[in-house]
Amino acid sequence: MxxxxxxxxxxxxxxxxxxxxxxxxxxxxxxxxxxxxxxxxxxxxxxxxxxxxLSISSQSLLFLDGIARKNQWTFYEERRDDERNLGPAFLSIAKDLLTVERGELIKKLHQWLSSKDENLIWFASEIIGYFRITEMENALHILLPEERVGKLKKHQLNCIWAHSRLTTMESLANFLMKTNSEENQVWTLFVFKQMPNDDANLSYDKRKEIIKKFMSRVDISGKARDDAAKIMSKIN
Known part of the structure; x- marks a missing residue:
């Protein structure tokens, strides 16, 4: 550029x-x-x-704005096939913005969430969820789909995940139990593999409890059941 x-x-x-x-x-x-x-x-x-x-923070936000439009990015090393890992450099930029220019970053997150660009919404929810930016809870809640049984878009799923990080992972567990979409189930199950082991809200025992409860459903099959079994075997 x-x-x-x-x-x-x-x-x-x-x-x-x-x-x-x-x-x-x-x-x-x-x-x-x-x-x-x-x-x-x-x-x-x-x-x-x-x-x-422009200030360094404004340049950083402008740069992130352009990058965010291109793909569905994640800060986590474990990623899905359709996600891209941003790496430590971008993680550092986001962390610095949150520390030095928190207000400006939050303003930008509001703009991204109100955008019609699904990649921007995804990226905003990724930052909010990863860093647990509690000030954004209400803005995220507005975007949560009322109907969560059928198949959802990826950015909607990421908003549900991010909101659960701000409240309690029980909300994500409840979503996993209620949705009938195998795509939703597979996406959500990956969260329990993707989240770091030192996450206080998602201990091994908690993950085991959630996956075990999901596997007790009689209406799941195929990839969702296979993925749940693989995750359970690693937890054990």
Missing amino acids: KDELEFISSMTETLIWPLIVVWSLYYFREKIRFLLDQIKTVKIGSLEAEFQD
Whole structure:
């Protein structure tokens, strides 16, 4: 991104290549769109300079905003096949924002949750759940689907998980017991594998109790039952 912005900026310093500048803006439109949306007073020739004038926290939030739109990211090492691990560098950025600019991060989380972009909603819930940001409980609660029996979208499931991290994991256990969707069941079961072993709200005994109760259901079969059995064997 930096090299691309330098390229665009340097070309605008001369009037010889106006058509090339227009072409470049069109070609790179997707990569700089999220910057242009938020930097309202941009002058094309000084785009990079104006970005650099932002505070470090604002730059970090702007960067995370662009990254979040691309995939469903997780901070956990254990991840599902359709998730991407952000790694320790991004975890450090989020942690620093939470420590130094908590108010700004929370404002951004509200924006992401109110977005129509499912990846942004996912990322907001991932940050909220991972760091247990209790100030966001009500905002998350509003997004929880009323009907939880049928198949849900991934960002909805992540919101349910995040909300359970702010309240009690019992709510996630209850969801696992009630949903009839095998996709929901498999996704939720993975949580008990994904969460770290030192999670105080999800001890080995608690995990064992939840999985055992789920396996007592007579209406589950296939991958959900197989996954539950594998998790139970590791807990034992």
